[in-house]
Structure formats: structure tokens, C-alpha cells
Amino acid sequence: MSLELLSSQKSFGGWHNRYRHRSATLQCDMVLAVYLPPQAEPDAKLPVLYWLSGLTCSDENFMQKAGAQRLAAELGLVLVAPDTSPRGPDVPGDPDGAWDFGHGAGFYLNATEQPWAQHYHMHDYVVQELPALVEANFPVNDKRGISGHSMGGHGALVCALRNPGRYRSLSAFAPIANPSSCPWGEKAFTRYLGADRDAWRGWDACALLAERPARHLPILVDQGDADSFLDVQLKPAVLQAAAAAVGQPLTLRLQPGYDHSYWFVASFIDDHLRHHAAALHG
Numbered sequence: 001m002s003l004e005l006l007s008s009q010k011s012f013g014g015w016h017n018r019y020r021h022r023s024a025t026l027q028c029d030m031v032l033a034v035y036l037p038p039q040a041e042p043d044a045k046l047p048v049l050y051w052l053s054g055l056t057c058s059d060e061n062f063m064q065k066a067g068a069q070r071l072a073a074e075l076g077l078v079l080v081a082p083d084t085s086p087r088g089p090d091v092p093g094d095p096d097g098a099w100d101f102g103h104g105a106g107f108y109l110n111a112t113e114q115p116w117a118q119h120y121h122m123h124d125y126v127v128q129e130l131p132a133l134v135e136a137n138f139p140v141n142d143k144r145g146i147s148g149h150s151m152g153g154h155g156a157l158v159c160a161l162r163n164p165g166r167y168r169s170l171s172a173f174a175p176i177a178n179p180s181s182c183p184w185g186e187k188a189f190t191r192y193l194g195a196d197r198d199a200w201r202g203w204d205a206c207a208l209l210a211e212r213p214a215r216h217l218p219i220l221v222d223q224g225d226a227d228s229f230l231d232v233q234l235k236p237a238v239l240q241a242a243a244a245a246v247g248q249p250l251t252l253r254l255q256p257g258y259d260h261s262y263w264f265v266a267s268f269i270d271d272h273l274r275h276h277a278a279a280l281h282g
């Protein structure tokens with residue numbers, strides 16, 4: 001599993017590096033970003049926070065806009081930001097060129113429907129191939145946290161709920177909380193998973209919570225109350241109700257005046273980094 005270094009910049013005493021590699025899971029080349037804090041000496045064993053971005057994003061949005069490096073450097077956290085879908089000329093995208101499906105919109109699931117099923121296995125990529133790659137190439141241990149924004153916030157919830165024990169910490173910003181009941185999710189799930197809604201349950205955080213809560217894993221969620229996607233696409237109240245019904249520890253913070261952008265993410269990223277560091281360094 002070789003990584004080709006594309007660029008490297010020093011940041012807060014550590015390094016922001018971008019790499020390309022061939023993904024066996026996705027059957028295409030993938031680019032990812034890794035922030036190595038100053039503690040990442042060759043003999044170190046640092047925990048890793050995986051960040052899953054939202055619709056239209058690549059590895060770059062979070063690393064450039066969230067302002068996570070300063071505190072990650074202080075806390076000794078490695079940050080890993082993968083792309084949001086398989087990419088390339090051989091990977092089919094949205095037939096109409098829309099931004100909410102296909103390239104940049106892999107929804108962190110394993111597609112079962114053609115033509116998507118050949119490449120769109122972002123869940124297995126994020127949960128299996130990516131940690132194996134990171135743990136083979138960087139001075140890290142197997143203490144993993146996961147977080148993300150919007151489609152990626154939901155992706156983080158699903159990755160953790162589907163894989164008990166694989167992550168020690170979990171949080172989300174403005175997750176698409178119940179994709180089975182919103183336009184972005186219904187479009188993506190119908191195409192990636194087919195029309196049978198029973199097949200969607202394993203990929204919807206609210207349905208998963210009902211079946212396999214992770215009561216040992218407290219979830220931190222921040223949501224701006226001025227987010228234009230709040231009522232139609234995100235629906236945090238459904239997640240709150242699903243968590244309450246099964247005794248899942250969930251702290252949902254409605255942040256007054258904040259929208260859906262990375263201005264919002266940057267405003268609360270420190271709280272999330274501390275939430276993860278407390279569990280990962282324990």
C-alpha cells in the first residue's frame with residue numbers, strides 16, 4: 001500500500017501533507033490529506049481523528065477552512081481527511097451533473113445498485129482500507145475517532161454505529177441525521193441502494209440507533225439554528241428522539257445564528273477536538 005506524496009506544508013510545528021494512492025476498495029486513485037502534529041516523531045504512537053466532509057467537498061475543505069491544526073498540534077492528534085467519493089473518468093457520476101449525487105457525494109455507504117456498486121464503497125474505504133493505510137504508514141496507534149460535517153457528519157455516525165469497538169470517540173457537525181426522510185438522502189439511497197427502503201435501514205443513523213445503540217460512545221453534535229438546510233435536509237430532532245428512545249448518550253447543541261458553512265465548523269471545532277482527545281488519550 002504505497003502513498004505518493006503530492007504536497008507538504010509546515011503548520012503549527014507539524015505537517016499538512018496530501019497523498020495519492022490506488023484504492024483497491026474503490027477501484028480508482030484517491031487523494032487524502034493527513035495533518036501530522038509536531039509529536040509525530042518516527043517512534044511515536046498517536047491517536048487519529050478521521051474527518052468526513054460533506055457534499056461537494058474533497059480532502060481540502062476541512063484542512064483549509066476548519067482551523068483544526070493549531071489545537072491538534074497541542075493535543076497530539078493526527079487528522080486524516082479523505083475525499084468524499086470515488087473519482088476519475090472511469091467512475092460514473094450524477095447523470096445530470098448535479099452536485100448532490102455521485103462525485104463528491106458518496107454518502108459513506110456501500111452501493112449495491114449498478115452502475116454505482118463497482119466503485120461506490122466509501123464505507124469500506126473509510127472503515128477498513130483507510131485506517132490500514134494510515135496505520136501502516138504513520139506513527140499512529142489504533143485509537144481512532146471519527147467526525148464530519150453534513151453528509152460526513154452522518155457518515156461518521158454510521159461508521160461508528162455499524163462497527164462497534166472500531167472508534168473510541170464520535171462527533172458530528174450538522175449531520176444529515178435521517179437520510180431516509182430527506183431529499184438528499186432519498187435521492188442518494190434510491191440510486192445507490194435501490195428502491196427497497198428496508199435496505200436503507202443499515203445506512204441511516206436513526207434506524208441504526210434503534211437497532212444497535214452505542215451507549216459507551218457519547219456523541220457530540222453541533223447544529224447551527226440559522227442553517228438553511230436544517231428543516232428539510234438535516235432534521236436533528238429525529239436523531240435526538242432516536243437517541244432518547246434507546247438511552248444513547250447524545251449532546252445536541254443548537255448554536256444560535258450559525259449557518260451550514262465552515263465558518264460554523266471553525267467556531268466549534270476546538271470543542272470537538274477536545275471531546276475526541278479526552279477519549280483517545282485515555
Ligand SMILES: N[C@@H](CCC(=O)N[C@@H](CS)C(=O)NCC(=O)O)C(=O)O
Nearest residue numbers: 054055056057061099150151261262
Ligand atoms: N453547493 C451547494 C452547497 C453544498 C454545501 O453546502 N456543501 C457543504 C457540505 S453539505 C460544504 O461543506 N461545502 C464546501 C465548503 O463550504 O467548503 C449549494 O450551492 O447550495
